[in-house]
Amino acid sequence: MDVEETALPGIGLRHEFNTRAGRRIGVVSRHKGRRDLVIYDAEDPDSVAESLTLTAEESDVLSELLGAPHIVEKLADLSKAFAGLVGEQIQISPGSPYAGRLLGDTQARTRTGASIVAVVRDHQVLASPRPDFRFEADDVVVVVGTPDNTSAVADLFRTG
Amino acid sequence: MDHTASIFIELGGVLFCLGVIGHIASRVGVSPIPFYLIAGLAFGQGGLLSLGASEEFIETGAEIGVVLLLLTLGLEYTADELLHGLRKQAPSGAVDLLLNAAPGVGAAFVLGWGATAAVVMGGVTAISSSGIIAKVLGDLGRLGNRETPVVLSVLVIEDLAMAVYLPILTALLAHQTVARGSLTLAIALGALVTVLYVALKHSSKVTRLVFNPKSERNDEIILLRALGLALLVAGVAQRLQVSAAVGAFLVGIALSGPVAEGAREVLTPLRDLFAAVFFVFFGLHTDPAEIPPVLAAASVLALLGVATKVATGWWAARRAGIATLGRFRAGAELVARGEFSIVIAGLAVSAGVNTQLGPLAASYVLFMAVLGPLAARFVEPVTRAGMRRRNRKPTTPATGGPPVL
Numbered sequence: 001m002d003v004e005e006t007a008l009p010g011i012g013l014r015h016e017f018n019t020r021a022g023r024r025i026g027v028v029s030r031h032k033g034r035r036d037l038v039i040y041d042a043e044d045p046d047s048v049a050e051s052l053t054l055t056a057e058e059s060d061v062l063s064e065l066l067g068a069p070h071i072v073e074k075l076a077d078l079s080k081a082f083a084g085l086v087g088e089q090i091q092i093s094p095g096s097p098y099a100g101r102l103l104g105d106t107q108a109r110t111r112t113g114a115s116i117v118a119v120v121r122d123h124q125v126l127a128s129p130r131p132d133f134r135f136e137a138d139d140v141v142v143v144v145g146t147p148d149n150t151s152a153v154a155d156l157f158r159t160g
Numbered sequence: 161m162d163h164t165a166s167i168f169i170e171l172g173g174v175l176f177c178l179g180v181i182g183h184i185a186s187r188v189g190v191s192p193i194p195f196y197l198i199a200g201l202a203f204g205q206g207g208l209l210s211l212g213a214s215e216e217f218i219e220t221g222a223e224i225g226v227v228l229l230l231l232t233l234g235l236e237y238t239a240d241e242l243l244h245g246l247r248k249q250a251p252s253g254a255v256d257l258l259l260n261a262a263p264g265v266g267a268a269f270v271l272g273w274g275a276t277a278a279v280v281m282g283g284v285t286a287i288s289s290s291g292i293i294a295k296v297l298g299d300l301g302r303l304g305n306r307e308t309p310v311v312l313s314v315l316v317i318e319d320l321a322m323a324v325y326l327p328i329l330t331a332l333l334a335h336q337t338v339a340r341g342s343l344t345l346a347i348a349l350g351a352l353v354t355v356l357y358v359a360l361k362h363s364s365k366v367t368r369l370v371f372n373p374k375s376e377r378n379d380e381i382i383l384l385r386a387l388g389l390a391l392l393v394a395g396v397a398q399r400l401q402v403s404a405a406v407g408a409f410l411v412g413i414a415l416s417g418p419v420a421e422g423a424r425e426v427l428t429p430l431r432d433l434f435a436a437v438f439f440v441f442f443g444l445h446t447d448p449a450e451i452p453p454v455l456a457a458a459s460v461l462a463l464l465g466v467a468t469k470v471a472t473g474w475w476a477a478r479r480a481g482i483a484t485l486g487r488f489r490a491g492a493e494l495v496a497r498g499e500f501s502i503v504i505a506g507l508a509v510s511a512g513v514n515t516q517l518g519p520l521a522a523s524y525v526l527f528m529a530v531l532g533p534l535a536a537r538f539v540e541p542v543t544r545a546g547m548r549r550r551n552r553k554p555t556t557p558a559t560g561g562p563p564v565l
Contacts (some may be wrong), residue, residue, distance in 0.1 A: 008309055010316075038301070047305050
């Protein structure tokens with residue numbers, strides 16, 4: 001995808017691109033950390049139809065909402081990016097010893113060397129779960145590590 | 161003691177009034193600059209109330225206002241942005257300056273004010289108000305528009321041109337001779353090139369003069385050092401008769417990165433205060449009775465000023481491959497004049513160029529600071545209506561003609 005970058009002297013930077021549906025959207029990043037989300041007019045491509053000003057915090061939330069599902073896809077691609085490292089998705093079966101228990105209880109990192117980087121529950125991605133995160137049956141755990149390490153985590157969730 | 165009391169009362173009254181009218185201006189959605197000028201007119205010579213005790217303070221405050229206006233302008237841009245703008249939009253910048261200086265120069269000659277006044281008036285009509293324009297673009301949600309970078313680049317070139325123009329003007333006003341003038345001009349140009357070079361290659365070293373970017377940010381230190389450095393350089397520049405304002409502008413450009421951002425944040429409220437004082441000061445020194453005789457000239461200049469800026473924007477946007485509507489938007493967005501026209505006129509007034517120049521510049525800015533945002537706001541419906549009429553014309557005979565059968 002082509003993201004066009006334009007400098008706005010005195011204001012900041014602008015990035016814009018065309019969506020597959022033919023609309024153009026962009027983000028104006030101002031010097032003070034504020035962002036403007038702009039959607040271009042369908043008829044006059046030179047002008048903005050809708051412009052939304054976001055604080056630094058709001059744009060973080062928005063990017064998390066938009067970008068989170070990608071984390072899983074990106075992790076699945078990790079093996080291509082870093083040789084020897086894989087991202088594995090492991091589903092917790094209802095019979096798993098850790099269904100209903102805390103992440104900290106698994107001691108997955110110390111026991112296997114792999115890291116649990118995210119959990120997908122009901123199509124929502126919970127990134128960077130903390131030790132007090134409680135697993136439920138049917139959660140999908142995203143694990144990053146060497147192939148041996150990640151399969152050790154899969155065993156861990158299956159048999160304890 | 162009595163003196164202090166009257167200074168406080170006068171100053172407090174003026175600032176409070178400015179606050180109130182500034183609030184009204186922002187409610188109505190126009191720039192407060194014309195209101196500050198009117199307030200100055202009301203307080204000053206021949207006005208409703210005259211200020212006595214605080215005049216000296218206001219005068220110094222106004223000078224600091226000019227330094228801060230130019231310093232924060234320099235902080236807005238990095239040297240990279242300036243050179244990039246120059247490289248990309250130089251032809252548009254040249255058209256802008258020539259086309260927009262012409263009405264001012266012409267007016268000075270028509271009124272018989274002479275060559276020096278012509279140089280001044282050229283500057284007054286040429287330089288757009290980047291402050292008003294940036295605010296209008298943000299308020300109207302046009303930062304994403306395709307013509308916006310074009311408009312901003314034209315402003316960048318105007319600001320660079322000012323760095324060359326102000327020393328020329330200062331020299332001209334001080335000596336009235338070309339020989340001494342060209343010496344100070346050489347100094348100014350040398351300084352500009354050096355600062356741009358230093359800002360591009362060694363900006364971290366200059367920046368460290370104000371603050372070490374590695375240590376934790378401290379607003380107090382940034383404020384004192386940035387303001388101190390700017391005043392020092394402005395003072396030295398003034399001694400060399402290169403123009404204090406340009407010195408401050410160059411300091412602003414030389415500072416970069418997070419320190420520039422920090423400096424801009426802490427200096428902005430200070431700039432707003434002293435710039436308001438500066439506009440009031442200009443108004444104070446303009447006799448309201450002298451406004452009516454120049455109103456006709458100011459109106460003609462205002463109309464020409466709108467036309468030449470619209471033409472500039474139209475041309476610059478067309479060069480960038482922007483469609484008709486965007487071209488007119490670019491033109492209308494450039495119309496506003498404000499702080500820099502007053503800065504230029506202020507230099508001439510304190511040098512005593514022509515008694516009518518101050519009133520003419522004041523009324524011109526009164527018109528343009530109000531017309532600019534209005535033009536930017538209403539250019540779209542007006543252009544659309546114009547385009548519709550144009551498109552309808554060829555079809556009129558077909559629909560209005562005799563029935564074909």
